[in-house]
Amino acid sequence: MNKTVNQKAWLFVLPVFVLVAFNAIIPLMTVVNYSVQETFGDNTFFWSGVLWFEEVLNSERFHDSLFRQLMFTFSILAIEIPLGIAIALTMPRKGPWVPVCLVLMALPLLIPWNVVGAMWNIFALPDIGFLGYVLNALGFDYNFTRQPGDAWFTLILMDVWHWTSLVVLLSYAGLVSIPDAYYQAAKIDGAKGWAIFRHIQLPKMKRVLTIAVLLRFMDSFMIYTEASVLTGGGPGNSTTVLSIDLVKIALGQFDLGPAAAMSLIYFLIILLLSWVFYTLMMRNEES
Amino acid sequence: MTLELKGIEKTVGEEVHIHPTDLTLEAGSFNILLGTTLSGKTTLMQLMAGLDRPTGGRLFVDGRDVTGMRVQDRNVSMVYQQFINYPNWSVFENIASPLRVAKVSESEIKARVGQMAELLKLSAMLDRRPSELSGGQQQRTAMARALVKDSGLLLLDEPLANLDFKLREELREELPKLFADRDCVVVYATTEPTEALLLGGKTATLHEGRVTQFGTTGDIYRTPKDVISAKVFSEPPINTATIRKHDGRITLGAVASWDPPAHLAAVPDGDYELGLRPHHISPVPGEGRDVKIAGEVLVTELSGSESTVHIRVGNETWVSLSHGIHAFNVGATAELYADMRHAYYFGADGALIAG
Numbered sequence: 001m002n003k004t005v006n007q008k009a010w011l012f013v014l015p016v017f018v019l020v021a022f023n024a025i026i027p028l029m030t031v032v033n034y035s036v037q038e039t040f041g042d043n044t045f046f047w048s049g050v051l052w053f054e055e056v057l058n059s060e061r062f063h064d065s066l067f068r069q070l071m072f073t074f075s076i077l078a079i080e081i082p083l084g085i086a087i088a089l090t091m092p093r094k095g096p097w098v099p100v101c102l103v104l105m106a107l108p109l110l111i112p113w114n115v116v117g118a119m120w121n122i123f124a125l126p127d128i129g130f131l132g133y134v135l136n137a138l139g140f141d142y143n144f145t146r147q148p149g150d151a152w153f154t155l156i157l158m159d160v161w162h163w164t165s166l167v168v169l170l171s172y173a174g175l176v177s178i179p180d181a182y183y184q185a186a187k188i189d190g191a192k193g194w195a196i197f198r199h200i201q202l203p204k205m206k207r208v209l210t211i212a213v214l215l216r217f218m219d220s221f222m223i224y225t226e227a228s229v230l231t232g233g234g235p236g237n238s239t240t241v242l243s244i245d246l247v248k249i250a251l252g253q254f255d256l257g258p259a260a261a262m263s264l265i266y267f268l269i270i271l272l273l274s275w276v277f278y279t280l281m282m283r284n285e286e287s
Numbered sequence: 288m289t290l291e292l293k294g295i296e297k298t299v300g301e302e303v304h305i306h307p308t309d310l311t312l313e314a315g316s317f318n319i320l321l322g323t324t325l326s327g328k329t330t331l332m333q334l335m336a337g338l339d340r341p342t343g344g345r346l347f348v349d350g351r352d353v354t355g356m357r358v359q360d361r362n363v364s365m366v367y368q369q370f371i372n373y374p375n376w377s378v379f380e381n382i383a384s385p386l387r388v389a390k391v392s393e394s395e396i397k398a399r400v401g402q403m404a405e406l407l408k409l410s411a412m413l414d415r416r417p418s419e420l421s422g423g424q425q426q427r428t429a430m431a432r433a434l435v436k437d438s439g440l441l442l443l444d445e446p447l448a449n450l451d452f453k454l455r456e457e458l459r460e461e462l463p464k465l466f467a468d469r470d471c472v473v474v475y476a477t478t479e480p481t482e483a484l485l486l487g488g489k490t491a492t493l494h495e496g497r498v499t500q501f502g503t504t505g506d507i508y509r510t511p512k513d514v515i516s517a518k519v520f521s522e523p524p525i526n527t528a529t530i531r532k533h534d535g536r537i538t539l540g541a542v543a544s545w546d547p548p549a550h551l552a553a554v555p556d557g558d559y560e561l562g563l564r565p566h567h568i569s570p571v572p573g574e575g576r577d578v579k580i581a582g583e584v585l586v587t588e589l590s591g592s593e594s595t596v597h598i599r600v601g602n603e604t605w606v607s608l609s610h611g612i613h614a615f616n617v618g619a620t621a622e623l624y625a626d627m628r629h630a631y632y633f634g635a636d637g638a639l640i641a642g
Contacts, residue, residue: 181367184338189388190359203375 034260052261062262064237065245066269072241073220076159080216081209083160084167088175089197091168102172105165113162117229120158124230144231148238151231155239158226163216170212174205210281214274221270242266288439289314290472294344295334297496304330306497307344312472317463317488319504320476322519327496328476332442335474336363348439363440364433368448370425372417378404378428379413385436403431406465423454434465441466443475447482459485480522484508492519513637514560523565523595526605530561530632540601545578545627554640562631568623569609570596576624580605584615596621 035052037045056062091101111119126132126143131154135142144150178201186196224243227233233240233248240248246266250259290312297305305327312318320328333339335346337358346354353361364385372381382400391399404410407427417425426446433441447455463486466473477483483490483504490508491501492515500507500516511517517525530539533556538544569576582598582605589595594613597606598621607623615621632640 179367179369179371181369181371184333185365185367185371187338187358188336188363188365189385191388199373199375203373 031260031263034256035264037257039256048257052257053265056258056262056265061245062265065240065242068238068240069221069242072155072159072223073217075156076163076220077213077216079156079160080164080167081213084164084212085171085205085209087164087168088171089201091172093176102169105168105172108162108165109169111162113225114229116158116162117226120154120161120226121230124154146235148235151235151239155227155230158230159220159223162226163219167212167216170208171205174208175201178204206281210278213281214277217277218270218274221273288349288470288472289347290335290440291347291350292335292344293347295331295341295346296343297330297334297339298342304496305334305341308498310491310498310501312474312489314472315470317466317473317486318475319483319486319488319490320474320493321478321480321483321490322476322493323478326493326519328493329444330496331493331498332365332444332474332476335440336365336442337361338365361440362436362438363442364436364438365442365444366426366429366433366446368445370417370422370429370449372425372428372432374417377414377416378409378420381417381428382409382431382435385432389436399435400431403435406434407431407461421454422450423458426450426458430465437469437471439471441469441471441473443473445476445478448478462486480508480520483520490520492516494519510639511562511631512639514562514631514633514639515637517562517631517633517639521564523606523608525631526561526563526565526568526600526603528561528601528603528605530559532556532559539580542582542600543578543580543625548628548630548632551632551640554634558635559640560633560637562633563605563625563627564629565595565606565608567629568605568607568625570594570607570613570615570621570623571609571611572624575626575628578625578627579622580625581620581622584617584619584621587615587617589614596623598623 036048036050038048038051039045087105091105092098108116121129123129124131124144126136126145132142132144141147142150144154182200182204183196186200191199222243223241224247227239227241228244228247231239233244242262243266246259246262249255249262290310292308292310294307294309295305296303296307308331320331322328330339334341337346337353337356341354344354345352348361373384376384379400382403383396386396386399400413401410404413407430409424409427409431412420412424417428420428426449430443430446433443447458450458459482462475473488475486475488477486487504489502490504492499492507492511494515499519500512507516508520511520514527518527528539530537532547532551532554535547536544537547537551539561567576568580572579580598580600582600584596584598585604586597587595589612592612593608593610595606595608596613596615597604599605605623634640
């Protein structure tokens with residue numbers, strides 16, 4: 001068959017190109033532009049090559065925030081994914097309680113992020129906050145504004161409270177889509193709770209769980225608002241994760257070159273890790 | 288084993304899902320549950336399996352009461368309309384799973400799974416996962432899993448419904464062979480009368496949670512006990528109309544009249560229900576089709592070598608299914624010829640007036 005070449009077809013694709021150019025490619029290119037130049041006042045630029053990349057990659061400060069970022073992300077993944085699955089398993093599959101549960105679960109997801117941060121900040125204050133007061137009354141020496149360990153505890157607790165619902169809702173969607181016949185077949189085979197979970201529910205939830213892990217990974221790796229309102233990266237630098245550090249460099253110190261280089265490295269790390277996660281979780285699917 | 292249902296019933300709240308049912312299914316028999324969707328086939332099967340508890344009645348296996356026994360202790364297997372396999376196990380492991388539960392030795396597992404795979408043409412794909420198989424192969428795997436253990440009761444709930452036409456025919460041909468030489472009770476649910484006829488065995492017609500008739504498939508088809516059983520076991524649906532016997536003639540409104548058959552001579556004059564299968568009425572007269580019935584054409588369907596014509600007869604819609612291509616214009620009047628020797632006559636209570 002002969003293919004007809006129709007150059008006019010490009011016109012139909014053009015709007016998408018323009019849209020993507022304006023919302024992604026052009027902003028990204030400005031960042032690339034800053035990352036390879038030294039910027040002075042009056043918009044004077046000097047070529048600096050890979051200098052900023054070298055500086056960022058060799059700086060201890062970057063290593064520290066990256067390490068904190070990884071610690072944070074893996075902690076919340078290790079808590080939120082199993083907890084989310086567990087909650088989804090206990091939710092009713094049918095009946096009048098289903099909508100009630102779903103609304104309760106969706107609630108934390110509907111609260112603006114900075115409000116979540118402010119809420120938890122007040123909630124956890126050792127003198128007037130409920131959580132802080134109760135912990136101290138119980139004999140714990142708790143003060144998240146002064147002790148790094150407490151700050152981490154509060155930060156992770158806040159994220160678990162805020163985002164476990166997302167994992168719950170995704171897992172629940174995966175669970176209710178399993179036909180009843182699977183459970184009957186398991187019953188006939190004499191399979192019990194754990195075996196049903198391991199051999200039916202978990203494999204059937206695999207796709208939604210992959211999405212849950214990816215979403216939670218990407219989102220938590222970019223966490224800024226809640227953490228910045230709750231601890232502002234403190235005490236000291238103890239909860240300064242990558243994005244907080246980036247804002248400090250870019251807007252606090254106005255080091256546009258290093259900030260741009262760091263943004264690109266940050267972006268590439270997320271891209272790389274997402275790919276690794278996806279490949280690992282989908283490995284068996286394609287073999 | 289022999290399965291006996293004595294007064295088994297199931298109600299959920301105010302709703303009756305299964306009316307009290309007595310049924311005896313003999314060892315080594317092939318039994319078909321025939322009925323439309325929601326007629327209670329699946330519920331009845333789940334009661335037989337023990338997946339669901341009856342709200343009344345008892346269930347006996349070889350004379351032993353098993354009503355309260357858990358399903359995993361009963362030695363049943365089930366195949367569903369959906370293709371149910373363990374998603375992350377290979378075909379081999381899937382087929383082997385019931386044997387593993389039964390703690391059968393590894394060498395015997397190998398032998399029996401191999402034999403089953405051979406029988407169901409799965410030998411080449413034992414290492415694959417269910418998601419890498421076609422629908423037909425997935426259902427074969429599920430069947431192998433059900434057949435590999437020597438269960439006393441094998442339930443198949445519309446196993447071919449989700450397969451495409453070709454695969455369905457292929458598997459349907461193989462089915463009777465798979466169950467031959469087995470001592471177990473096979474119960475097969477289907478919505479299709481044609482499928483029931485092709486599979487043979489015994490048939491129970493189900494209508495709104497009630498078993499209306501049970502017996503050898505051919506007999507049930509030829510001699511429906513009542514008008515409901517006849518309706519369940521006819522595809523396209525059997526044509527019905529109220530007729531009147533009067534002065535030694537039978538009249539169907541103003542549409543037609545004919546002489547009553549011998550077995551109707553003795554019944555008193557009055558109104559009766561007529562049942563006539565669609566293939567006993569045709570646009571072509573002859574071969575016993577001597578009663579002319581004319582009516583307005585509502586729908587016509589031509590499918591290859593068969594013609595289906597829907598006409599209005601009194602207040603009813605009748606269907607004629609005949610060989611050859613017979614084109615009619617919708618809205619025109621069609622003259623069809625009915626072979627009333629094959630007609631069923633039902634009394635006021637719906638029961639067949641025996642011939």
